[in-house]
Amino acid sequence: MDRFQEMQIFLAVAEEQGFAAAARRLNISPPSVTRAIAAMEARIGTQLLSRTTRSLHLSEAGQRYLDDCRRILAELTEAEEAAAGSFSIPWGHLTVTAPVLFGELFVAPILGEYLDLFAQVSINALLVDRVVNMTDEGVDVAVRIGHLQEPGQQAIKVGEVRRVVCAAPAYLERHRPLHPGQLREAKIVTSSSSQLVSEWQFREGGQPLSVAVEPRLVVTANNAAINLARLGWGVTRVLSYQVASDVRAGALEIILQDFEPPALPIHVVFQNNARVPAKVNTFVDFLVSRLGQDAALNPSMQRPA
Structure with missing residues (x-):
């Protein structure tokens, strides 16, 4: 077995x-995995992995070696793709990530096109409500909602x-908050994935305003919170695109608009490599063009006249 x-x-x-999981991923036998790791540790002369019956952890040397392995294997893949022409012709596998509901509503149709x-080109779409580490999880392109925190990435605002x-x-007929502070008296339903569970941010008179809320109901998915609000159970806080169709249909009504905090940016993010494969370049261009034309992602077009 080579290095x-x-x-x-x-x-x-x-x-x-x-x-065992690594063996399944690589379609080889578990003993082959064990022998390979043992051979590496013997050749290098240090322990890379700390193993117990319940867990596995990288040693300090193992973490450094893992970072180097990722870099070396990425360079090998890049060299092979360059030789095969992937920097001029779109081909190969592409991994894309986006928040769940945003991915379902906006990204999935674009993937098909x-x-x-x-x-x-083939695509794996990783739709999750967490910030995926693009390097660790092998992601080529990400859609990010919010202010960017990852260095070393190229980003295009869409x-x-x-x-x-x-x-x-129907709920607002019974109880319509006119000021964010009155939300303390409202029935609140929110999603644990929204990071807006216990404290909601607003602006009043140009200054930040923080309101502590006590949700009566916390669910794990934004769709569930939206559905409960739609049924008249209570008040929820979401991103505008998530309820755009319900607002247009009159099923939901946006309140407290004069107190809204600044809008959150949406970016298409990809690795800041010296050479970007054609599959990434063409997909980024396609995605940016499609998302940039969508009125639901333009706040000036979201507010009623």
Whole structure:
């Protein structure tokens, strides 16, 4: 077994947090994984992994070696793709990530359009409500909502979304908050994935205003919170694109608009490499063009006249 294969095995073990899982990922036997790791540690002369019956951890040397393995294997892949022409012709596998509901509403249709144009590209869409580490998880392109915190990435702004408070008209007939402070008296339903569970941010007179709320109900998915608000159960806070269709249909009404905080930017993010494969370049251009044309992602077009 050559060293590149050993590196791939070590990388799989570290990312999968286990020998058996790494073996399944690489379609090899668990004993082959064990032998490869043992051979690496013997050759290097230090322990890379600390193993117990319940857990697996990287040693300090193992973490440094993992970072180097990722870099070396990425450079190897880049060299092979360059030789095969992938920097001029879109082909190969592309991994894309976006928040769940945003991905379902906006990104998924664009993926289908792109794949119809480029038959030699396949895509894995990772739709999750967390910030995915693009390097660690092998992501080529990400859609980020909010202010960027990752250095070393290229980012193109494609729009903005508002943070809106909404409820069904039937609920608002019984209790309509006119000031954010009155939300303390409202029935609040929110999502644990929204990071807006216990404290909601507003602006009043040009100054930040923080309001502590006590949700009566916390659910794990934004869709569930929106559905409960739609049914007239209470008030929720979401991003404007998530309820745009409900607002247009009259099922939900946005309130406290004069107190909304600044809109959040939406960026398409990709790795800041010296050479970017054609599959990434073409997809980024396609995604930026489509998202940039969507009125739901332009706050000036979201507010009623």
